[in-house]
Amino acid sequence: MTEPNLLEELSDGVLRLTLNRPERLNAFTPDLHAALRRALSRASEDEAVRAVLLTGAGRGFCAGQDLGQRHPDAEGGAPDLGETIGTLWNPLVRAIRDLPKPVICAVNGVAAGAGANLAIACDIVIAAESARFIQSFAKLGLVPDSGGTWTLTRALGEARAKALALTGAPLPAQQAAEWGLIWKTVPDAALIEEATALATALAKGPTYGFGLTKQAIQAAGAQDLDASLDLERDLQRKAGFSPDYAEGVRAFTEKREPVFTGRAQ
Structure with a gap:
């Protein structure tokens, strides 16, 4: 029997989601997109879910889009990549950012293209020491998507964002942590244990307040101090x-x- 392309496990308030296409470095297909979107919707609505832990199976976290399904020589001509982004990747990134609960990402290996930007869209990113983040779009004549240009520029500044995007150079996990793109790195063997411990601790916390905090911080980059003061007051x-x-x-x-309890009232 074929395993599902997304593994789901709920324990101690943590919904662990594992991208499960290791033979393709967990590259995304429409089916995997749909499965992850459904799981995030469940996380948002189910009171038993207090935090989400996202990781990948095998030796990599995610290679982004499965290009075998978006080949320019396919019958019918080149695919509309704008449609792919608009209907699949953008809604996925928004679902993570809008989820009113903490989302922890445990990057267990290479995170490339949209896979890298999916990881850094999460609230807290812990990476194995061997992990790398690659804006591989440059090798294909494409533009970083899935929030890449937005997140990289705000986290790293224009100079570093441009260099990573234009060269496609791998960014080692330790350097990503030193630059402030992710939270921290841990030894490979300790990654899942440490990420699970963090997710479990957050799941036991005041997750309603965590969701409001997440909302305030995400809004801060697009507004001035007065607007942030007003939003803090309201939240x-x-x-x-x-x-x-x-x-x-x-x-x-x-x-x-x-x-x-994590309840609003």
């Missing part, structure tokens, strides 16, 4: 009326560990 109002805030204060005054 703090929501957080202050949540059960998690009440539980946090009670636990603090009673000198015990809080038991958060």
